[in-house]
Amino acid sequence: MPVCACCPPTRPAGRRALLAGLACIGLTAALPPGARAASGLPPTTLNPDQALARLMEGNRRFLAAAPPTGPGNLERRAVLATGQAPFAAVLGCADSRAAPETLFQAGLGDLFVARNAGNLADVGAIGSLEYAVANLGVPLIMVLGHEHCGAAGAAVAMAQQNLALPAHLRDMLLPMLPAALAALRGGGDAVEGTVRTNVALNVARLLTESPVLAGAASAGRLKVVGAYYDLDTQQVALIP
Ligand SMILES: [Zn+2]
Incomplete structure (x- = not known):
């Protein structure tokens, strides 16, 4: 059984295994095109300037489409220019398919979002969430994982084959190794x-490593929950 949607069931050793692990999290872009492994969908055909133009055109549409009332209306945007009061925070994966604002139909100013590949409580995420709770009064943090996570796939490949990854990629994935090793021991997918x-x-890491978050939770001002986004059904379910 394949251990990852983008990895073959028996990965080759050495350079090809490294490429497979990199491909899991979409980090082969710096490699020669011929060295890239398949990632399920073809990469964008836009060049850098076209990609920038598409982004900026999106902002022009955003400006032009502001309704007088309802979510994202001009009045709300003007209020948000003076401050923010999000009702929840999400620690999510950087995966393009798991954008919290879209999944939860949230508007500008609704969610305080920290994202990285693997939804990891690293120093940047913890610091960001401490700010959200201590300074903005956010009462809920959701740690949101998702189906077919490439970072998890790479962590599994790393745990199985001890891949020699580039430094930043390795350091980013190391905190996922305990989960990968536990999953491999447990069997199943x-x-x-x-x-x-x-x-x-x-x-657990948020509540044990951050006195700010732990204090808010013990005082009843904060709840931290885990959840899983299913790409097939588009449902988010709490992880008990
Ligand atoms: Zn992911």
Whole structure:
């Protein structure tokens, strides 16, 4: 059984294994095109300038489409220029398919979002969430993992084959190794097991490594929950 949606069931050793691990998290872009492994969908055909133009055109549409009332209306945007009061925070994966604002139909100013590949409670995420809770009064943090997570797939590949990854990629994925090793020991789909265990570990990490978050939780001002986004059904379910 494949351990990852983008990895073959038996990965080759050496350079090809490294490429497979990199491909899991979409980090082969710097490699020669011929060295890139398949990632399920073809990469964008836009060149850098076209990509920038598309982004900026999106902002022009955003400006032009502001309704007088309803979500994202001009009055709300003007209020947000003076401050923010989000009702929840999300620690999510950087995956393009798991954007919290879209999944939860949230508007500008609704969610305080920290994202990285693997929804990891690293120093940047913890500091950001401490700000959200201590300074903005956010009462809820959701750690959100998702189906077919490429970071989890790479962590599983790393745990199985001890891949020699580039430094930043290796350092980013190291905190996922305990989840990957536990999932491999537990049997079943290793990537999905890694995603779920990783969410639980990072919920615990937020509450054990941050006195700010732990204090708010013990005072009843904060709840930290874990959740899983299913790409097939588009449903978000809490992880008990
Ligand atoms: Zn992911």
